[in-house]
Amino acid sequence: MTRNINIAGLVVDSKTLLPIEAAGIYWTDETLLGKTDVRGYFKISLSFMADGEMRFKLKIIKKGYNNIMQSEHWGNLPGDTKALMYFGLDKGSGSNSFSKLVNKVIGDLDYHITLEHFDQVKIARTFDNKLSAAKAGNQDVLVKVDDKPYIVNETGWIAISSDKDSILINKKQLVIADKINGIVKRKSIKWMTPLDAKNTKLAIYTK
Template structure:
């Protein structure tokens, strides 16, 4: 075999080695990052577990289903670098389906999390579906820990129901729930310490909290925020 042919074979071999090395390096750089999620799927009104609720990922990919206790545990894998975006679809015959979109940023080592879903019955009224991320840095994804952390979800749901009831049939901004005061808009709330707290409206009008309901309507509020001022702790904007 002549020297030119040998040289050509050597160059091909070298290129093959380099290509294989690059591919290996790419695969090693793109080691799969896993998001492990556990939680419960429950009836949004009764908070009782829903068995055999199906959980899907992107493109209707089955990820798992709940057991008799409403418990599930799933894993999502990301092989490409960058931000971790995903959707979860929770469905059960007789209930309205939830589609939850998540954006968790660029996590180098993946994550563990607890997520809870409440499904409302199809055609029913009085209780909306909900989803709640309780902990995205947990290590224990077992049923016992999932059930323990569900207490905060139940407390939040109880408060939300009371808030909905307190807002029904009125446009009040100041609302009292369980002897505590809140200023509320169409979608959120802020706890205040006293009915005599000063509230700054549109950066120019100072109103004592217990005068809010005769001054503005909840439907007109654009945003609310706490303030770090000496005599005024909260602000409301209607413009």
């Protein structure tokens, strides 16, 4: 029994989020599956002839941009399935490439559905870019994006309600958020977690 994965999506500039035309989408074996149109839109189909888990790689290539290689490991799905995938290519301008999978899709994989789901990707990506800008050139733990405070480490972030929130460091030192940049460097944070305590909303661990 042949199973098909039908994928549609967009390829955009990771910094401007504008569409990239004529980007090539290649399968694991370098087979060209399709190219984007002037809207950055593509639609491809992958066929699997044997039962078992479905593994594949997609390589996105566009001259002038860094390539993306996306590895996917899907389960042993019984029949045809569909998904949306979004790729952001970078030119080495400091805005990192990205990929986003949306595997719960209702309706046809047409351009309008693809664009509708991309709105959420754009919101998240715009925030990521602003957060990266706030972290650039410093080791701050408390940063602000659109005047809202966030506690960040090298890989993640947690929103707090105010820069006057209390933060517990290593289970022993309680610090007001707006003082933490003078006490802890971002690179020293091992992990962090929200707390449900009345006056303390976050815990940070550096060891």
